[in-house]
Amino acid sequence: xxxxxxxxxxxxxxxxxxxxxxxxxxxxxxxxxxxxxxxxxxxxxxxxxxxxxxxxxxxxxxxxxxxxxxxxxxxxxxxxxxxxxxxxxxxxxxxxxxxxxxxxxxxxxxxxxxxxxxxxxxxxxxxxxxxxxxxxxxxxxxxxxxxxxxxxxxxxxxxxxxxxxxxxxxxxxxxxxxxxxxxxxxxxxxxxxxxxxxxxxxxxxxxxxxxxxxxxxxxxxxxxxxxxxxxxxxxxxxxxxxxxxxxxxxxxxxxxxxxxxxxxxxxxxxxxxxxxxxxxxxxxxxxxxxxxxxxxxxxxxxxxxxxxxxxxxxxxxxxxxxxxxxxxxxxxxxxxxxxxxxxxxxxxxxxxxxxxxxxxxxxxxxxxxxxxxxxxxxxxxxxxxxxxxxxxxxxxxxxxxxxxxxxxxxxxxxxxxxxxxxxxxxxxxxxxxxxxxxxxxxxxxxxxxxxxxxxxxxxxxxxxxxxxxxxxxxxxxxxxxxxxxxxxxxxxxxxxxxxxxxxxxxxxx
Amino acid sequence: xxxxxxxxxxxxxxxxxxxxxxxxxxxxxxxxxxxxxxxxxxxxxxxxxxxxxxxxxxxxxxxxxxxxxxxxxxxxxxxxxxxxxxxxxxxxxxxxxxxxxxxxxxxxxxxxxxxxxxxxxxxxxxxxxxxxxxxxxxxxxxxxxxxxxxxxxxxxxxxxxxxxxxxxxxxxxxxxxxxxxxxxxxxxxxxxxxxxxxxxxxxxxxxxxxxxxxxxxxxxxxxxxxxxxxxxxxxxxxxxxxxxxxxxxxxxxxxxxxxxxxxxxxxxxxxxxxxxxxxxxxxxxxxxxxxxxxxxxxxxxxxxxxxxxxxxxxxxxxxxxxxxxxxxxxxxxxxxxxxxxxxxxxxxxxxxxxxxxxxxxxxxxxxxxxxxxxxxxxxxxxxxxxxxxxxxxxxxxxxxxxx
Ligand SMILES: Nc1ncnc2c1ncn2[C@@H]1O[C@H](COP(=O)(O)OP(=O)(O)OP(=O)(O)O)[C@@H](O)[C@H]1O
Ligand SMILES: [Mg+2]
Numbered sequence: 001x002x003x004x005x006x007x008x009x010x011x012x013x014x015x016x017x018x019x020x021x022x023x024x025x026x027x028x029x030x031x032x033x034x035x036x037x038x039x040x041x042x043x044x045x046x047x048x049x050x051x052x053x054x055x056x057x058x059x060x061x062x063x064x065x066x067x068x069x070x071x072x073x074x075x076x077x078x079x080x081x082x083x084x085x086x087x088x089x090x091x092x093x094x095x096x097x098x099x100x101x102x103x104x105x106x107x108x109x110x111x112x113x114x115x116x117x118x119x120x121x122x123x124x125x126x127x128x129x130x131x132x133x134x135x136x137x138x139x140x141x142x143x144x145x146x147x148x149x150x151x152x153x154x155x156x157x158x159x160x161x162x163x164x165x166x167x168x169x170x171x172x173x174x175x176x177x178x179x180x181x182x183x184x185x186x187x188x189x190x191x192x193x194x195x196x197x198x199x200x201x202x203x204x205x206x207x208x209x210x211x212x213x214x215x216x217x218x219x220x221x222x223x224x225x226x227x228x229x230x231x232x233x234x235x236x237x238x239x240x241x242x243x244x245x246x247x248x249x250x251x252x253x254x255x256x257x258x259x260x261x262x263x264x265x266x267x268x269x270x271x272x273x274x275x276x277x278x279x280x281x282x283x284x285x286x287x288x289x290x291x292x293x294x295x296x297x298x299x300x301x302x303x304x305x306x307x308x309x310x311x312x313x314x315x316x317x318x319x320x321x322x323x324x325x326x327x328x329x330x331x332x333x334x335x336x337x338x339x340x341x342x343x344x345x346x347x348x349x350x351x352x353x354x355x356x357x358x359x360x361x362x363x364x365x366x367x368x369x370x371x372x373x374x375x376x377x378x379x380x381x382x383x384x385x386x387x388x389x390x391x392x393x394x395x396x397x398x399x400x401x402x403x404x405x406x407x408x409x410x411x412x413x414x415x416x417x418x419x420x421x422x423x424x425x426x427x428x429x430x431x432x433x434x435x436x437x438x439x440x441x442x443x444x445x446x447x448x449x450x451x452x453x454x455x456x457x458x459x460x461x462x463x464x465x466x467x468x469x470x471x472x473x474x475x476x477x478x479x480x481x482x483x484x485x486x487x488x489x490x491x492x493x494x495x496x497x498x499x500x501x502x503x504x505x506x507x508x509x
Numbered sequence: 510x511x512x513x514x515x516x517x518x519x520x521x522x523x524x525x526x527x528x529x530x531x532x533x534x535x536x537x538x539x540x541x542x543x544x545x546x547x548x549x550x551x552x553x554x555x556x557x558x559x560x561x562x563x564x565x566x567x568x569x570x571x572x573x574x575x576x577x578x579x580x581x582x583x584x585x586x587x588x589x590x591x592x593x594x595x596x597x598x599x600x601x602x603x604x605x606x607x608x609x610x611x612x613x614x615x616x617x618x619x620x621x622x623x624x625x626x627x628x629x630x631x632x633x634x635x636x637x638x639x640x641x642x643x644x645x646x647x648x649x650x651x652x653x654x655x656x657x658x659x660x661x662x663x664x665x666x667x668x669x670x671x672x673x674x675x676x677x678x679x680x681x682x683x684x685x686x687x688x689x690x691x692x693x694x695x696x697x698x699x700x701x702x703x704x705x706x707x708x709x710x711x712x713x714x715x716x717x718x719x720x721x722x723x724x725x726x727x728x729x730x731x732x733x734x735x736x737x738x739x740x741x742x743x744x745x746x747x748x749x750x751x752x753x754x755x756x757x758x759x760x761x762x763x764x765x766x767x768x769x770x771x772x773x774x775x776x777x778x779x780x781x782x783x784x785x786x787x788x789x790x791x792x793x794x795x796x797x798x799x800x801x802x803x804x805x806x807x808x809x810x811x812x813x814x815x816x817x818x819x820x821x822x823x824x825x826x827x828x829x830x831x832x833x834x835x836x837x838x839x840x841x842x843x844x845x846x847x848x849x850x851x852x853x854x855x856x857x858x859x860x861x862x863x864x865x866x867x868x869x870x871x872x873x874x875x876x877x878x879x880x881x882x883x884x885x886x887x888x889x890x891x892x893x894x895x896x897x898x899x900x901x902x903x904x905x906x907x908x909x910x911x912x
Contacts, residue, residue, distance in 0.1 A: 379780055379782060385722065
């Protein structure tokens with residue numbers, strides 16, 4: 001059955017300065033299967049995929065890769081070669097051009113042309129039929145930068161599909177998608193599979209593996225721990241293979257005792273700064289107590305991110321309504337204003353809003369917190385190092401040194417840097433927008449524990465999340481957003497997946 | 510040991526490539542000029558020549574780091590330079606001699622110079638504040654504001670000079686750009702500098718130890734301190750060999766000034782919040798805003814500092830020439846930007862060091878000086894400088910790709 005194997009990875013070892021990302025990894029991917037790949041943050045999943053897709057050229061790693069029995073050695077224009085060979089990839093980090101349209105992005109670099117002159121009609125017609133074929137409701141002429149992050153992710157997937165690859169690699173495609181969009185994606189994957197396309201699928205949402213994959217491979221610390229058919233796997237088994245020990249529960253039980261109200265929001269309304277007259281937050285009212293976690297659920301585009309960024313002073317314009325913090329009316333017009341009210345925000349899009357990508361871990365963590373260890377003339381760098389190291393340890397950021405650049409971290413560990421940065425600002429109100437996106441189960445557990453600890457200390461938390469089990473398990477109350485309005489606020493004990501979804505989709509009022 | 514030194518070199522590959530390039534250029538010129546290039550006299554000139562551009566590149570690093578650019582620095586420097594000459598020649602000389610008719614003319618000159626410096630620096634601050642406000646608060650792109658500034662202040666130069674050279678300026682003004690310390694003072698300065706280098710490194714070790722951090726082996730720090738000490742020592746040694754009419758000279762005043770300015774700005778850029786914020790803004794403006802940084806204020810401050818440095822450059826320029834001239838500062842902005850870029854500053858923002866800009870300026874000035882020494886025609890000088898700039902950036906791009 002050897003010719004059944006599309007892709008054979010043979011003894012791959014990949015080193016970065018001072019770190020071995022992959023050690024003797026061998027793996028066989030069978031034709032037409034959906035092969036799940038899981039492992040903790042920094043296990044080496046993305047690195048392995050980047051070898052297949054030509055980001056890391058032949059020669060920068062040891063070992064061999066065979067495609068349909070033939071060794072592949074991508075060098076020079078290695079990424080193009082990989083595409084030509086039929087390997088397409090959706091990267092973990094978005095890689096679209098924000099100023100270009102959906103169609104331009106999908107056909108970037110291979111625009112249909114006639115003697116060098118782009119045939120725009122054909123380009124958009126093909127984009128349109130591609131989007132329609134896979135039932136993606138995205139306007140083909142929209143500027144990508146104006147789309148939500150979930151829709152951008154779908155555009156990226158559409159681009160990969162349009163390359164008509166034999167092997168399609170998806171590196172955490174669902175981390176930014178809603179349940180509904182995930183459903184769309186799975187339907188696409190099933191159709192591709194029926195057409196004989198092989199797929200490698202990476203995710204930290206383990207349930208997904210059971211819905212879509214045929215085989216699961218677990219990586220830990222750059223090594224293959226095992227490969228097994230999905231039918232023989234259980235969530236517990238996978239987790240214990242991933243983390244090397246048995247995890248009894250996914251969500252730690254906190255001992256939260258919500259206290260007095262710290263923030264009161266009345267009739268908050270705000271408008272889109274780029275499109276005058278368009279409401280992005282519509283008449284939202286709620287209150288927040290010390291020591292509670294308020295979950296914010298809703299579909300992508302329901303206005304959750306807009307709500308929290310507006311609370312932070314950096315969202316909509318022409319803000320009306322009233323925000324009071326500790327019974328004092330707070331006129332928050334900027335991040336600085338929010339921070340003066342001891343409000344912090346962990347933003348959704350870590351690359352665009354959370355990180356200075358070319359800087360070190362330590363400089364990123366300390367950026368909003370420099371006041372704590374600086375005088376007018378001096379930053380106390382030793383104090384800075386000590387504090388940042390502490391938070392890096394608390395969050396188990398996997399790195400050799402906090403002086404390393406954030407780009408040398410795996411995606412999940414970059415997310416931890418953003419969280420560390422805002423934890424350190426010792427807020428009284430901490431807003432987390434999709435805080436566990438791209439984070440492995442073990443680290444998620446640590447973050448939940450931290451959230452509990454903060455709440456127990458009296459910090460009020462707002463957590464926006466598309467992960468329903470997470471919202472349901474971690475929140476004291478759940479606010480559900482629907483079309484930029486608050487569709488309802490539920491207590492934890494009355495909230496179920498069905499009720500939340502009904503509110504989020506507007507079926508129930 | 511060797512391996513770890515190699516690692517340090519690899520990690521700071523940019524700095525070392527630059528130093529290597531500088532060494533290569535010097536070696537080349539030495540050979541081409543039968544070692545005339547490295548004679549004390551020429552080196553003394555070379556360092557003095559580099560100062561004006563250095564002041565400008567030091568400020569330019571910060572401007573570029575925040576993701577902006579300042580094309581007006583040449584014109585502003587020229588403008589401030591003619592203001593200085595104008596004040597000295599037309600205003601203060603008559604004003605002061607009227608007020609202090611019996612005083613020693615040298616003293617009057619010195620008072621005039623001090624007053625001139627104050628007014629010129631204040632004007633520099635004003636110009637920086639004006640352009641900075643337009644960039645940050647009015648949101649006009651820096652390229653446009655300073656391109657406009659380039660024309661306007663060149664016009665200002667012509668308005669003040671009326672097309673004529675103004676001067677001469679006071680002896681004390683000239684001294685700022687032309688005088689030397691005595692060899693003894695030179696050695697004292699070298700001694701103090703070396704003592705400070707060692708003291709600083711040991712002090713930092715002690716601080717780290719107090720925090721319980723792991724320390725690098727002592728020999729690394731000693732090696733580093735020795736490296737810089739040797740630089741200082743050999744510099745003073747060579748300068749002390751230079752004699753004019755039988756009299757030994759030593760460190761040039763403007764070079765001393767440059768060293769102080771460079772140290773201050775280097776400290777500012779890496780050890781203060783102001784500096785950190787500048788890099789963060791250039792690295793990712795949105796993330797910086799969400800971190801609560803006052804972006805507008807920071808950019809305004811950067812432009813004000815640029816204005817101050819233009820003033821310093823203008824004063825040294827006036828002192829060097831002894832007059833205010835219509836063409837003073839012409840095209841300095843381009844050389845300053847080139848110096849920054851050769852020194853590793855990224856035009857995309859967020860990246861660049863003061864030390865790099867200094868080495869970059871030294872490379873540019875060395876090219877100027879060496880080619881003039883060889884009597885190469887100006888056409889070749891332009892062509893070669895341009896080619897070196899492109900080559901330097903290309904090497905940088907390649908080394909980044911390798912990473
Ligand atoms: N460019 C790089 N330079 C140095 N180290 C790197 C680089 N890229 C990745 N690494 C390291 O290699 C290891 C594997 O990273 P990789 O991105 O493959 O992890 P991952 O399994 O995809 O994790 P995640 O789930 O967080 O995305 C990590 O320890 C990471 O820090
Ligand atoms: Mg990854």
